[in-house]
Amino acid sequence: MTATDPTHPTDADLTGTAERPWEIAVQTLRASGAALGQLVGGLGTAAMALGVLMPAALAAVTAPVGVGLVLAPAVVRALHALADRERDRLARWGPEIVAPDPPPAALRAALADHTTRRELRWALRHGSLGLLLGLLGVWLPLAAFRDTLFPLVWPLMPPDTSSTSFGFGVAHTWTEALSVSLVGVGWIAVILGLTPGMARLQGRPGRTLLVAGPDTDLSLRVAELTATRAAALDAHATELRRIERSLHDGTQNRIVTVTVLLGVARRMAARDPERADEVLERAQSAAEQALAELRAVSRSILPPVLSERGLAGALSGLAAECAVPCRTDVEAPERCAASVEATAYFVVAEALTNIAKHSGASGAAVTVRARGGRLHLRIEDDGRGGADEEGGSGLTGIRRRVAAYDGTLRVTSPAGGPTVLDVDLPCGT
The missing domain is CATH 1.10.287 (Helix Hairpins)
Known part of the structure; x- marks a missing residue:
């Protein structure tokens, strides 16, 4: 038997060393893609925040003559609705944001309310810095694409056309055209290195100003959790x-x-x-x-296929056994808690059973995404629609399973279809 030299790397060590940079690269790409999605999503709420600030400023200026008093109620309602939308957006990419108590209905009390003032401060910061970061989230991929591929299209462009994303017309030779592609590589490096931090910076005002303060009455949240616990026990x-x-x-x-x-x-x-x-x-x-x-x-x-093949393999097996043709699209790079994956499995199984029995659909699709510590499921079919949760269709059981993990279920099923089930679960640990 030959002794192993501890100072000499084994084949397994070399394999692990070779695989680690690849895994890091894949994780970096996924993090940058998720960050770009957050920045683009934040661009929408930032633009709406700017749209709310403009009538708010108009109401403040015209308040002495009475016009602002007419605008103020609509502005306050729009501000609260936008803040709720931002809380939902941030919850999709990270921990849930507990909303504070609803502001008073009376205008004077609402304007003096602590929540309204914090939401107004958030709108100022998100409508300025958040808007700029969102625009960068859109511009950076376009600039990287344009500059990196510039040598391929340069011969077809007019002579005086600007070549870089900065608007400088520098490409007159192949050397200069190739140098433009190096600028595109620089943009790619910026995307990979800075966009996760930019996304966190864009979401920070919402996570600090839109969350319930320590003095907020959380009785509604406690009641909700009590009801969730009762549903889980049931x-x-x-x-x-x-x-x-x-x-x-x-x-x-x-x-x-x-x-x-x-x-x-x-x-x-x-x-x-x-x-x-x-x-x-x-x-x-x-x-x-x-x-x-x-x-x-x-x-x-607890289906053993989950531990053997993972969530993607288990759902592929369910789709293959479904009486209705079903396609699956699963992106879950990190495993969730076993109980959460089991819940997702049973939710999809029950939904596909309902589709086969009641929908009259010719096709179905299951989409799964794991982002920001949340597991998102979307089950849709092209059937007749009109799913009734009270009609014994199995949706009540699905809702109880999801509620047991403090998740959410949204059912969209208009008459004539399609039927869409959106499920959001915490990944757990």
Whole structure:
């Protein structure tokens, strides 16, 4: 046996060393892509914040003559609605933002309310710095694309056309055209290195100014969590009853049948061996059915396919078994908690069962994204629509499963279709 030199890297060490830069590169690309998505999403709310600030300034200037008093209620309502939208946006990319108590309905009290003042400060910061960062989030990829590929289109451009994203007309030779592509590489480096920090900077005013303060009454949130806990316990009890029924009505009866048949075969073995063999064959068949039912029950508790193939593989298996043609698109680079993945699996399984039974659809799609510590699921079909949560369609069970993890379910199902289920779950740890 040859001793291993601890100072000499093994093949496994070299493989791990070779794979690590690739993993870092993939993570960097994903983080930059997510950051660009946040910046572009923040651009929308920043533009709306600027749109709210303009009538707010007009109302403040014209308040002495009475015109501002007419504009002020609409401005305050628009400000609160925009702040709620920003909270929802930030929650999709990170931890949930607990909203403060609703402001008073009376105009004077609403204008003097602490929440209104904080939301106004947020609108000022987000409508200025957040707007600039959002514009950069749109401009940087375009500039990188334009400058990097400039040598490919340079021969087709007019002679005096500006070449770089700065507007400088420097490309008169192939050397200068290639130098422009180096500028594009620089933009790519800026995107990879700075956009995550830019996204955090853009979202910081919302996370500091739109969150409930320490003096805020959180009784509504406590009531919501209490209701969620009750729904989780109810869903757990329902699941236990289902498992008990499956074991009692199915597997237990099969095992009793096996026991009875074995007793009959033992008594018949001496006087009628041929009949005893027939009875033993029936007992073996009943035992195999009991084993199959027991396996089905165990899979319904926690499908082993999740640990074997991950969420993407498990959902692909569900789509392949669905009676309606179904495609899946799963991007979950990091594994979520096992219980969360199991919840996502059962939600998709129940939704696909509903689609096959009730929708009359010719196709379905399942989209899964894991971003910012949240798992987003979207199940849609092109069926007749009109899904009724109160009509025993299984949506109530799905909502209870999702609520047990403090997630959200949104159902859109107009008459004539399509039906869309949007599920948002925390990834857990």
